[in-house]
Amino acid sequence: MADKALGRGGRKSARDLKVRVKTAKKRTVSSTKWLERQLNDPYVARARAEGMRSRAAFKIKEIDEKHHLFRRGGRVVDLGAAPGGWSQVAAQAVGSTDERPLVVGIDYLEMDPIPGVKLLQKDFTEDDAPEMLIAALEGQKADVVMSDMAWPTTGHRPTDHLRIIQLVELAADFAMDVLKPGGSFVAKVFQGGTEHELLHMLKRNFRTTFHAKPPSSRQDSAEAYLVAKGFKGSEIEEE
């Protein structure tokens, strides 16, 4: 997959590709490293070549290729959608159009319009966000709820983990309100080990629950995706 991003010149070794960035006075070491990584990242090049808004687009694409989340005509909610890569992938996969939009995205950041996607600029943790999303779904249940949301990291791994788990729990509660039976939930987590309660709840409400680490998710990052498939229906939770 990465080969495709290496361009017209055909296969090149990682060594040939390496772009070195000189440290500039105003650039910190970490931003120099980030820039160097971006310039050498085949997924960044591929996102640009394929008109994708983010390299993150390939994460949901790879998860879908392996675990079959999207189907033509299915409805999708994208939590933490900006800049829009996941929504683009979902809209293409389900065949969403401006005339019949099937994908709804939310982010507190402003986003440029995406064909076939209804976008809300709103903090998902605000009390009225779920009802705004439900209104955008026009009374229809969703086939997939996906969340790539993350607060800006503090650098303190246990804190970052707890903060993201809170977001995932909110996303999972919302998913169980809006998913149709058989639906799927995908959410970004950071491997850190304290999400037992959440996992237990997902396992009771979905037929299969597992972690996915798509190839485009950087190996040196603690990021992973929690995938729950086959929603059993909203009555289970109340048992």
Ligand SMILES: C[S@@+](CC[C@H](N)C(=O)[O-])C[C@H]1O[C@@H](n2cnc3c(N)ncnc32)[C@H](O)[C@@H]1O
């Ligand atoms: C990693 S980015 C998502 C990238 C996106 N999946 C894509 O492919 O373009 C995470 C996004 O989550 C958003 N986010 C984080 N917390 C949020 C919240 N409480 N409500 C709405 N959006 C949130 C951030 O603003 C950010 O744009």
